[in-house]
Amino acid sequence: MTTRKSPYPYWFVLPAAVIFIVLFMVPTFASLWFSLTRWDLVNAEFIGVENYRQFFREPFLIQGLVNTIIYAVLTSGTKTVLGLLLAVLLTSGIWAQGFLRTVVFFPVLVSTIGVGITSSVLMHPTRGLINVALAGLGIHGPGWLTDPALALYSIVLVDLWKGIGLATVIYIAGLASISPDYYEAARIDGATRRQMFFRVTVPLVKPATITVVTLSLIGGLRSFDLIWAMTRGGPGFSSDVLASVIYKQYQAGFYGLSTAGNVILFILIGLIVLPLTAWFNRKEVDL
């Protein structure tokens, strides 16, 4: 018996596989080894877990780790809640709805570096538009990016400004897939608007919530360009995150340490995102 050749040959996968394996998988696996070495791109000297030890000994490196988690949780949490509320608002048939959707979404497509530079100018402590406007209202505006206690949170605000549109359109797509029958039934049962939101909308829009939470968490944990454009991780190390630490160590020529930072980052993403997706997928919608 001769086996007929499949019309869907596996060599179709080959070009993609070669590029992906060579430029993505190989570096990923190699990072596990190089993070255990002192490395100058030519010679790698095995030093055990010394890089990791150093990572967890240096206060500014630990702060980078903590900041990464704060940044990701704050941006992701806010995008989820605010994104859903905005989506509900922008599907409720209000005036100029289509235009508003466009306006909210456009920053998603704009250069992050451009946004970062613009907002750091707007956040200038004395002459920036934000503080000038606050002064007009009789409020003494803070040093958004110059106050070490505030810098990270100011960047979070800008990240929300830029990214909320994506969460909103994802939720709008999710809301559109909910059958109006559910709302009709709820209305007949005498449900209030509030009850409809929490008992119908929130459970039924779950696939969108999963997408928003996962995307924004991964994005938040990996975030680099906005932070780099706005503060370079400063003042001091107050707004450093793992991705900016990795870049700084790379610039300084500590390739082993930089790679250890990379490994820590993907372990962190795995530890946060994998259990979350497993939990999301197990929990059934109960209506």
Next chain:
Amino acid sequence: MTRRQLYTGVTALAASAVIFILPFLFIFITAAKTKQDAARLTFTLPAEWRLWDNLMEVVEARNYMLLLAYFNSTVITVASVALLVLFGAMVGYVLQRRSSAWNKLIYACVLAGLMIPPAVVPTIWVLQSLGLFKTISGMILIQIAYGLAFSILLFRSFIATIPRDLDEAAIIDGAKPLQIFFRVILPLLKPVTVTVIVVQSIAIFNDFTNPLYYLPGRENVTVQLTLYNFQSQFQTQFNLLFMNILLVTIPPLIVFIFFNRQIVAGMTAGAVKG
């Protein structure tokens, strides 16, 4: 429309004007000011409109670096998106049409590609040993490697809507696998192809981090990097810095005007069915 919907709309419009439109106006008017005027950072109309002069000055700066950057970014974007479409569609096609143990492995790779942040220094090491570090072709291959997972997913779910009868009819007519793919399947993938092209072009054109790591060097400058380089050079020339920002913002704006629907479709894929 009820009165309530009208009032809510007007309020939302006013809020969005302040929050979302004002910053773009600020970029525009600062880009049109003189150096001294722009340095005050005020939100006032330019005392003297210098849009054209500022434009010429930014373009000519550093020996026409911005033009070179546009050229490089265009080459990288066009080449990597073209190959992403081709390779992504081929994988999505086989993945959807065949079922075997290999599929599990491919899915695992796709998931890894979506989640795992690239290990930067080891990637530089690989690029260097292949002679691709600091080269445009290296950058193109990197963008393909990083964009594949997303493209494969989009193509796979679209191909699921194309009936197999079409493939089978072609097989009976004696078509070879390549012919089936290029003559029958690929032309039917137009809607999702447009989505992939638009979404990936914007992502690659706006990419800052990867060129920063893998494509250093003056002659390799990309559009986003000009902004970063000018940030220190134009510290006292906010008019030129903002003109640069304006120029970098325009291409996505144009794409957005024409492909709004496809962009939203691509970015919300997966939101409806988990």
